[in-house]
Amino acid sequence: MLNRTILIGRLTRDGELRYTPAGVAVFTFTLAVDRPFTNNGQREADFIPIVTWRQLAETCANYLRKGRLTAIEGRIQVRNYDNSEGRRVxxxxxxADNVRFLESNRGEGGQDLGRQDQTGRENQDPFQEDGKPIDISDDLPF
Known part of the structure; x- marks a missing residue:
């Protein structure tokens, strides 16, 4: 069985950082993702709630703002609860367990942020230097 999703969209508003009673960080935000078709010439979008946890949540809270283009990778989860009227919601x-900031954020400290995984470490893009010559100064065995 497989439950993986990849989404690219823009934040509809600034997210919300909270902490559980045990002190675990939780960051929630909504991502607006365009549909691949138009309805009478108008582009439609889906507004998808996203949840990040722990170090990734704190990193996202520091750098994600309304309108920022973002890619996320994660899994779909359905949960339910009974509201105050006794109805099941x-x-x-x-x-999300991986978040990629797709636009540079040079306005905050001059850093260009890349991909963050759930531990908060930055993953290096192996194709970042694509097309540039590679320096091979060692003798090759062939």
């Missing part, structure tokens, strides 16, 4: 959301 179902919530579908994406639990």
């Amino acid at each position: 179902y919530v579908t959301e994406v639990i």
Whole structure:
């Protein structure tokens, strides 16, 4: 069985950072993702709730703002609860374990942020230097 999703969209508003009673960080935000078709010439979008946890949540809270183009990778989760009226409420959301900031954020400290995984470490893009010559100064065995 497989439950993986990849989404690219823009934040609809600034996200919300909270902490569980055990002190675990949780950052929630909504991602607007364009549909691949138009309806009478108008582009439609889906507004998808995203949840990140722990160090990734704190990193996202520091750098994600309304309108920022972002890619997320995660899994779809459906949970339910009974509201104050006694009715069952179902919530579908994406639990993100990888977040990529697709636009540079040079305005905050001059750093260009890349991909962050769930431990908060930056993953290096192996194709970042694509097309540039590679310096091979060692003798090759062939």
